[in-house]
Amino acid sequence: MAEAGILLKLRSVSKSYGATAILHSIDLDVRDGEFITILGPSGSGKTTILRLIGGFTQPSGGQILLDGSDIAAMPINRRPFNTVFQDYALFPHLTVEANVGYGLAVRGTPRAEITKRVADALELVQLGPLGKRFPAQLSGGQRQRVALARAIICRPRLILLDEPLAALDVELRRHMQTFLKSIQTEIRTTFLFVTHDQEEAIAMADRICVMSAGRIEQIGSPHEVYYRPGTEFVAKFFGENNLVPGTLGPVEGTTRAIDTAVGRLVCSIDGQPKIAALPAGSPALAVFRPEAVGIGDAAEGENRIAARIDQVAFGGASTMVNTAAVYEPQQILKARLQSRPDGTSLSQGETIPLVVPASACRLVAA
Amino acid sequence: MRFADRAAPTLLITLTLFVFVLLYGPLMVPIVSSFFTVSHGTVDWSQPTTSAYVALTQNDSVLSALWTTLIVGAGAVVLSVALGTGLALYYASPNAKGRNFLQFIIFLPFLMPPIITGLALLIFFRQVEFERSLLTIIIGHTVFVLALVYRTILTRLQSLSGSLVEASYDLGASSWQTFRLVLLPNLSSAMAGAAILAFALSFDETMITLLVTGTQSTLPVRLWAMMRLGFTPDINALVALVLLFTTALCLIAVRYLMPASAVAGSDDN
Amino acid sequence: MSDSAAHAGPHRLTPWLATLAAYIVPLGFVLAPMALFLVYSFFSVDHGSIVFSPTISNYVRFFTDPVFLPIFWRTCLLCLAVALLCVLFAFPVAYFLTTLRGRSRYMLLVLLLVPLLMSYVIKIYAVRSILGGNGMLNRALLATGLIDKPSMLFVFNLNAVLLTLTVLLIPFAVLPIFLSLERIPKALRHASADLGATNAQTFWRVTVPLSLPGTLSAMSFVFVLAIGDFLTPQMVGGQSGFTFGRIIYSQFGTAFNWPFGAALSVILAAVVILAIRLGGRLESKHGGAK
Numbered sequence: 052m053a054e055a056g057i058l059l060k061l062r063s064v065s066k067s068y069g070a071t072a073i074l075h076s077i078d079l080d081v082r083d084g085e086f087i088t089i090l091g092p093s094g095s096g097k098t099t100i101l102r103l104i105g106g107f108t109q110p111s112g113g114q115i116l117l118d119g120s121d122i123a124a125m126p127i128n129r130r131p132f133n134t135v136f137q138d139y140a141l142f143p144h145l146t147v148e149a150n151v152g153y154g155l156a157v158r159g160t161p162r163a164e165i166t167k168r169v170a171d172a173l174e175l176v177q178l179g180p181l182g183k184r185f186p187a188q189l190s191g192g193q194r195q196r197v198a199l200a201r202a203i204i205c206r207p208r209l210i211l212l213d214e215p216l217a218a219l220d221v222e223l224r225r226h227m228q229t230f231l232k233s234i235q236t237e238i239r240t241t242f243l244f245v246t247h248d249q250e251e252a253i254a255m256a257d258r259i260c261v262m263s264a265g266r267i268e269q270i271g272s273p274h275e276v277y278y279r280p281g282t283e284f285v286a287k288f289f290g291e292n293n294l295v296p297g298t299l300g301p302v303e304g305t306t307r308a309i310d311t312a313v314g315r316l317v318c319s320i321d322g323q324p325k326i327a328a329l330p331a332g333s334p335a336l337a338v339f340r341p342e343a344v345g346i347g348d349a350a351e352g353e354n355r356i357a358a359r360i361d362q363v364a365f366g367g368a369s370t371m372v373n374t375a376a377v378y379e380p381q382q383i384l385k386a387r388l389q390s391r392p393d394g395t396s397l398s399q400g401e402t403i404p405l406v407v408p409a410s411a412c413r414l415v416a417a
Numbered sequence: 418m419r420f421a422d423r424a425a426p427t428l429l430i431t432l433t434l435f436v437f438v439l440l441y442g443p444l445m446v447p448i449v450s451s452f453f454t455v456s457h458g459t460v461d462w463s464q465p466t467t468s469a470y471v472a473l474t475q476n477d478s479v480l481s482a483l484w485t486t487l488i489v490g491a492g493a494v495v496l497s498v499a500l501g502t503g504l505a506l507y508y509a510s511p512n513a514k515g516r517n518f519l520q521f522i523i524f525l526p527f528l529m530p531p532i533i534t535g536l537a538l539l540i541f542f543r544q545v546e547f548e549r550s551l552l553t554i555i556i557g558h559t560v561f562v563l564a565l566v567y568r569t570i571l572t573r574l575q576s577l578s579g580s581l582v583e584a585s586y587d588l589g590a591s592s593w594q595t596f597r598l599v600l601l602p603n604l605s606s607a608m609a610g611a612a613i614l615a616f617a618l619s620f621d622e623t624m625i626t627l628l629v630t631g632t633q634s635t636l637p638v639r640l641w642a643m644m645r646l647g648f649t650p651d652i653n654a655l656v657a658l659v660l661l662f663t664t665a666l667c668l669i670a671v672r673y674l675m676p677a678s679a680v681a682g683s684d685d686n
Numbered sequence: 687m688s689d690s691a692a693h694a695g696p697h698r699l700t701p702w703l704a705t706l707a708a709y710i711v712p713l714g715f716v717l718a719p720m721a722l723f724l725v726y727s728f729f730s731v732d733h734g735s736i737v738f739s740p741t742i743s744n745y746v747r748f749f750t751d752p753v754f755l756p757i758f759w760r761t762c763l764l765c766l767a768v769a770l771l772c773v774l775f776a777f778p779v780a781y782f783l784t785t786l787r788g789r790s791r792y793m794l795l796v797l798l799l800v801p802l803l804m805s806y807v808i809k810i811y812a813v814r815s816i817l818g819g820n821g822m823l824n825r826a827l828l829a830t831g832l833i834d835k836p837s838m839l840f841v842f843n844l845n846a847v848l849l850t851l852t853v854l855l856i857p858f859a860v861l862p863i864f865l866s867l868e869r870i871p872k873a874l875r876h877a878s879a880d881l882g883a884t885n886a887q888t889f890w891r892v893t894v895p896l897s898l899p900g901t902l903s904a905m906s907f908v909f910v911l912a913i914g915d916f917l918t919p920q921m922v923g924g925q926s927g928f929t930f931g932r933i934i935y936s937q938f939g940t941a942f943n944w945p946f947g948a949a950l951s952v953i954l955a956a957v958v959i960l961a962i963r964l965g966g967r968l969e970s971k972h973g974g975a976k
Contacts, residue, residue, distance in 0.1 A: 127587055540722055
């Protein structure tokens, strides 16, 4: 997606209902052809962004720019976007074929062309033989695919997906995630996908926009938001993470030290000029993933923390070791180790040396 | 206590049967009597005859009253369904103003005793010098049944998922296309049921009609006039036919508006 | 529901047009007549033509003239009695209905609803045909030996009106009571049994109190229907069965005093509104959900 153009720009977009502010001054670029996921807990405003783009509601302030002009006043049916709704919104009185062809029919497309394009769309979502059925006769997953076909067929510039997989059970959801991603890659339409499920976001997105309480916390690739969280919220949102509070020390090349209750930790600030610019003594958090933590002797460029084991939790492929730092028992530290078939030699109460390489250790402003 | 437990079902059934006798018993009298002649106020049970029914077919005033009733019914149904649908759509739309007030006005003629609705309309027509005619009867009936038709259609409209309308717009349809292609097909059975109910109510409506009619008579008004005079075979025959008709209408309306599944009740008793 | 509908249309004019279209008929043909009606009650009549200057003489006349107030009270009491009787008969039927399931329940419900749609005048006529010195009712009573000569107790008087109205209005009472009985969660009855109560105790201690809101609402409903009826008293009331409704009707017929009739109707409307509000208040006070 290196040289992709920008399809849609949100500039200082805000939304309030009466005195309640839902979105605070959002700036967002949607790139042409990408799969962008808006991720956040409920109440974060993620669905509101989708509805603003789709035209189902109006912004209280700011602009939504398509090809340079503000489309905030453009009615829903004029916008070149199509939506896959959370409850699928299939027309119960129309067959699958009629549902899928609806967007073409209301535009006056000739009958023969509709038939052909509907057949193609159903083929794409693998529902070919079910064309004559009614939505009530389909399973949840099938209905989901009809909704998708109905949105794709109109060849919109952007497809909005409002938590479309929320109603499916876990197995089906995993399968649909792969399916959706492969479709998007094939037709190369821009997808804007809203979800609260962070695993889903990481699995599917080219870029993730993490939201909390009406503000954007961070926008980046799954890799970025996972390993280089920009805020404390993002650091805590994905999977398990270790956060150690402290004050910033001096910058040394691509690393910066942070003085914490468990000692001085050296963290990488590669590609994070903002962190480098912060004055020494500012409060910050050192952040590192449990899977980056090892046990044993520290080598050059690695941080060492003494910890006492609280609990060893076998979790299948990996085993989580929950510990408390020796010099700061309130500080919880987690290490995720690969499980061994013959069990672990670690036991509760044991004191062990935790090792974290500086490259895996990141800083977040507190 | 045990006796009470065992006696209860029998008692209930007996009471229910008694109530049914009260409800349907009196109706049997004119129906059965219609097949006999009446002299000096008593029924002559010796000779069954269908002469009363035959006489009806030649009774011009009854036939014209029937015709008037049908026209009024058709008019009231068309007006009330069109208005009721429009009002329901308005009520459900997001920019509607004064919803509660509007609904209150719509319900008023149905909640108030018909005598008040009829008198209010009578005075109104007099004041605006609108001559009492077939049209005033149609207006009176429409205003009366509107509440029921509106409520029926609104209930169905609200049971439709809100995202259906959004989806239609999202796919590029105009407001009119959305109404025609999405809303109307899903409302049609509620509209049909409401129409039948409205027709049945209009068919029987007497009190308002008596007040707002000019020279025309609907069937109930004609019946009323005939009934003031006594108990005669032609009234009985007409009564039997009307009862048959309204029962049939009711059964059809029930089929549209109240599927058996909604009434069945659960089994964990 | 979202504000989608408003933004799909290309013009912003549509919302105002829609509001206008929506309000025109209700305001024009319901509110205007009702308002006019109220206004009329403050006019008077002078030698057969209406005097359009405001006066409260109609209302004064109602309260002071020895004829109207007593009839008004009598009518109210009559309709109260009708309401009570209807509910008394309707309750067992509604309760019985709740004990049925599936097809039999459906059929019974339909059989109860059909009389609702039957012509009102026909029903009155049918009941009248069994009253009367030689009518079915008298003959049945004679046959069972309850009386030994035809009774004039209910022939062309207020008793006849009472009887007729009751028979006519029982179906209207069944439905609200049935619905309120249905809303009582079965879990409550099971809990009562679980705590050791017999069926009768559960009935009197749980079912009846909880169905009270619906019963009271049914009573107010029947009251309102009864008090507005002027056809029944006309047909079966004879000379002595004069109700308030009949008096109102005559003001627009033979007596030709529209303003006075309007005033009487306003009083009737006030009573009706009171009854409706009372019914609704009692229902919500006793926990009837809407």
